[in-house]
Amino acid sequence: MTTRNLYIVDDDDIVRSSLQSLMSVMPDMAIRGFRSGDAFLAAADALAPGCLLLDLHMPGTSGIDVLKAIGVHQSRFVAIVLTGQGDVSLAVLAMKAGAIDFIEKPCDHLALIQAIDLAFARQAHSSLEVARVEAAAAKLALLSSRERDVLRGLIDGRSNKAIAYDLDISPRTVEIYRAKVMEKLEVRSLSEALGIAFAGGWFPAG
Structure with missing residues (x-):
């Protein structure tokens, strides 16, 4: 199977470590954590396509700002945002900024795994579509x-x-x-x- 890249962006070391441990049981998963949105964005250009688990409340660049920044790379990254309980309005704002799903903290493990699986499936479909469009454009040229x-x-x-x-x-x-x-x-x-x-x-x- 193809390696799936998961990027966890959360300033809470305990939460980030817990998510990494949980996700490590999933097959063919390469996981990398980032302590801030700024750290992720600084590395983004060199990262392979993957799924982003993104906390919205972080010092420095917020999760919403990260979503806006990666908007130009939507074919490379799909984002699931992590929100506090009751942050529905913020989650809606995140969806409008490009997130494909949101999970409330503390995370329901099964719901999170299902959301990540769906995110990777969606990204694979998107990548195939991008490749199809690029191939068609090359022939038409x-x-x-x-x-x-x-x-x-x-x-x-x-x-x-x-x-x-x-x-x-x-x-x-x-x-x-x-x-x-x-x-x-x-x-x-x-x-x-x-x-x-x-x-x-x-x-x-x-």
Whole structure:
């Protein structure tokens, strides 16, 4: 199995140590603790993608500020926030800042483990989606300007004849461009080509 990276950010040494001990029983888990939001952010650029257990009440950079700071790295980090009992309004604020779940202290161990499992599953799905979009964009970047025009016509549901009329070229030339589009996108059907176009952000056509 792939190693799962868990980052525990809490200024309370006892809580942090307890969470590390609890999570260490989970399979294929690499755990690293940070005493403050500032310490985590200082190391963030060098960290592998993973799940963040984030305390909201910390000296220096608060948990909310950490969430805002990692907003540009949402494909790398998913965050579960740890709140005190009754901090529902703060938890809502954290969710709006990008957290995917919140757990009240003292933590229910089973609920915490389930939340972490779901966070990693969500991150894996997100990573696959990012990879799919990047792959589609890379293929679309190979198309010439005229090939892009033809593909956009196909996205709009236009026939070869209609595309030829719009571009002031012959239907036969459209067929040639269409074949080149299929070759460069490495697909065999129009539906596959449209799927790549949509994944690459060409929907609706610009």
